[in-house]
Amino acid sequence: MAKKLFIKTHGCQMNEYDSAKMFDLLGEKEDFELAKSEEEADLLILNTCSIREKAQEKVFHQIGRWRKIKDKKPDLKIAIGGCVASQEGENIIKRAPAVDIVFGPQTLHKLPELYNAKEKTNINQIDISFPKLEKFSHIPVNGTGEPSAFVSIIEGCNKYCSFCVVPKTRGHEVSRTIEDILNEISILADKGTREIHLLGQNVNNFKGTYRGEKSSLAKLIELTAKIDNIERIRYTTSHPHEFKDDLVEVYDRVPELVSHVHLPIQSGSDRILKLMRRRYNIDKYINLIDRIKSIRPDMSFSSDFIVGFPGETNEDFEATMNVINEVKFDESFSFIYSPRPNTTASEMPDDVSIEEKKERLNILQNRLNQLSFGYSRKKVGTVQNCLVYGQSKRDPGQLQGRTICNRIVNFSSHDIDLVGQMINIQINEALPNCLRGNLQN
Numbered sequence: 001m002a003k004k005l006f007i008k009t010h011g012c013q014m015n016e017y018d019s020a021k022m023f024d025l026l027g028e029k030e031d032f033e034l035a036k037s038e039e040e041a042d043l044l045i046l047n048t049c050s051i052r053e054k055a056q057e058k059v060f061h062q063i064g065r066w067r068k069i070k071d072k073k074p075d076l077k078i079a080i081g082g083c084v085a086s087q088e089g090e091n092i093i094k095r096a097p098a099v100d101i102v103f104g105p106q107t108l109h110k111l112p113e114l115y116n117a118k119e120k121t122n123i124n125q126i127d128i129s130f131p132k133l134e135k136f137s138h139i140p141v142n143g144t145g146e147p148s149a150f151v152s153i154i155e156g157c158n159k160y161c162s163f164c165v166v167p168k169t170r171g172h173e174v175s176r177t178i179e180d181i182l183n184e185i186s187i188l189a190d191k192g193t194r195e196i197h198l199l200g201q202n203v204n205n206f207k208g209t210y211r212g213e214k215s216s217l218a219k220l221i222e223l224t225a226k227i228d229n230i231e232r233i234r235y236t237t238s239h240p241h242e243f244k245d246d247l248v249e250v251y252d253r254v255p256e257l258v259s260h261v262h263l264p265i266q267s268g269s270d271r272i273l274k275l276m277r278r279r280y281n282i283d284k285y286i287n288l289i290d291r292i293k294s295i296r297p298d299m300s301f302s303s304d305f306i307v308g309f310p311g312e313t314n315e316d317f318e319a320t321m322n323v324i325n326e327v328k329f330d331e332s333f334s335f336i337y338s339p340r341p342n343t344t345a346s347e348m349p350d351d352v353s354i355e356e357k358k359e360r361l362n363i364l365q366n367r368l369n370q371l372s373f374g375y376s377r378k379k380v381g382t383v384q385n386c387l388v389y390g391q392s393k394r395d396p397g398q399l400q401g402r403t404i405c406n407r408i409v410n411f412s413s414h415d416i417d418l419v420g421q422m423i424n425i426q427i428n429e430a431l432p433n434c435l436r437g438n439l440q441n
Ligand code: SAH
Pocket: 051, 052, 163, 164, 165, 166, 200, 201, 202, 237, 238, 239, 264, 266, 304, 305, 306, 335, 336, 337, 338, 339, 340
């Protein structure tokens, strides 16, 4: 009988991608099937996130809940992967002895080996090393034909923003070759995928080779667009410092590239940006936005914001609000600064009270929500070309698509054959987080 696997994923899209690969790998090499519930599983995997303290604390709460299942089912194995695993290593097992296996973002391909070793020897297995790109040559590319699929193109990060733990947990930047990436995309496209979402912490520093020569994200985008049946291309995350001219120009040549970019600004204050070690200032950021808009006037921009960075003054916060009003960001993410282990910002004096930080976050999020709702309202009355993603989770009588500017659109239809197709939808209502419309004949 096939063994059962249950994977819980915290955090970013890179983790979602990695979790899907863990399932493909364990399915192929060890004949695992997906369990319907945690109680049914023989192996429980938690793919963790350590970007903020709260995310990290969720890990031990989750292990605590799984330990109760293991008490009743001693053969059950628990494996912890992702960034907390990478950061804490064997400390995880010291704090939570119910854990059998600890592996990092770059060693997930070793899961079958680690699992078997634990089964045979009953010795706990830990491997959080950083073998460069080794995982990609071990992971099968299955593709389930889902309309939109992630493809990792660059792993790790070299930027060392002063607040961020990622360079420590995911290692240094290393790019896959373009041939390897295109091969994965072709397999996905053959299975029915229509949208490719290129992933990395810092995709615009992609330096993968093509035919033996160092290449770029712009080149990769052009080659991806040429693959049969690929109708849309997205990428996340890009860093404002490395957004080169060839990437701006590609918006002119590749209509498959969507009119939305996630370009985290973090703060609107040059002083704070410097302390964050972001390597750009507000003038440079605005200039980049203007250059992209001169090619694609309907382009929308979303961002990440950190409020309450150590020493952030009212003036710094005002500068962030000013830049939000100037750029008019669309659906964005915002967080209260969270000190992370072994980061330089965690040693900076911080005299801003938590109440003040919460208040600033509240003001900022209200404004971002207003702007985002404004965007949605402007779409009412227009016809939007959408890729149909699937059924709405809340109502099976509704299908869900996405516009080229990244808005979710719900519309009434029971025609499941529309999933994976590009269709036109007449937008007739704007809700805070999505649009509603009718299928156009
Ligand atoms: N590679 C991406 C960001 C990855 S982390 C980039 O270049 O921007 C995702 C977001 O989490 C960041 O953009 C930042 O806004 C937030 N973040 C990272 N570290 C944080 C911390 N210590 N406290 C609060 N938010 C943080």
